[in-house]
Amino acid sequence: MAELQGFVFPRTATGRSSILPAPPWHYSGDLLTIEYRTDPERVIELLPDPIEPADDPGAVALVWADWQSCSDTFDELLDPVRAQYKEVFFVVRGRYQGEHVSRCVYIWVDKDYALVRGHYQGYPKKLGSIHLTRPVAYGKAGPRLEPGGRFGATLAAYDRRLAEARFTITGTADQGGFVNSHAMLHTRFLPAIEGAQAPPSLHELVTMKTVDVDAGPVYVGDADLTLFDVPGEEFGRLAPREMIGAYYRQVGATFVGGTTVHSYDD
Secondary structure, eight states, rough: OOOOOOOOSSSBBSSSSSSSSSSSSEEEEEEEEEEOOOHHHHHHHHTTTTTOOOOSTTTEEEEEEEEEEEEEEEEGGSSSSGGGGEEEEEEEEEOOOOOOOOOEEEEEESSSSHHHHHHHTTEEEEEEEEOOOOSSSSSSSSOSSTOEEEEEEEEEEETTEEEEEEEEEEEEOOOOOTTOOSSSSEEEEEETTTTTSSSSSSEEEEEEEEEEEEEOEEEEEEEEEOOOOTTTTGGGGOSEEEEEEEEEEEEEEEEEEEEEEEEEOO
């Protein structure tokens, strides 16, 4: 019998068809982050045990990200359809063993390999259509990364607009927000093939290990955000009550694995 190869499915005799190569995975991208406060109870209801509410429990970050990513071979950069993708995600905060943690509670991505990679890491990714204005250094077809630069951002899925934002740079800052600044604590979950009557095949909390973090200047500004009520989605329960701030930053990092910090099977 053949010994099948590949980091994830489809596993084959050579492993070259796997939708993902093994880590490390390198990321470089542009992030637009909009922070606001919502009803704290709507955040707390998304925190599974043993995660407890954070200080300022109603704080939320909604992030648009335009990424380029690759494995340690860097082959994807020469076939950019396998390297470039965009995503939008909601981040909230909690406390685990006395420390603040960040947690992604909703996320959409526009490539299948990024969706599978997210499920491996514990991100609850869905497919969507995402667009974010790109800055330019020459010409008129884009904003500059300077005061007055204006950006638009949209998210859609299943032919419906889910969210849209507008952002105008007013200056720079030392930090780019606080909601998405902690270690990520995510749930990896896979139901048993026997169905809901059987214990899950996988149910655990994990953190991720990121190295070689690199980041450019933080551009702050004014933002408007609209969330739309659509069938099959619940993110509207995190509707803004008060804006905190908005930030644009170019970043890079490398994912090298993670740690299981809690198993629900224990």
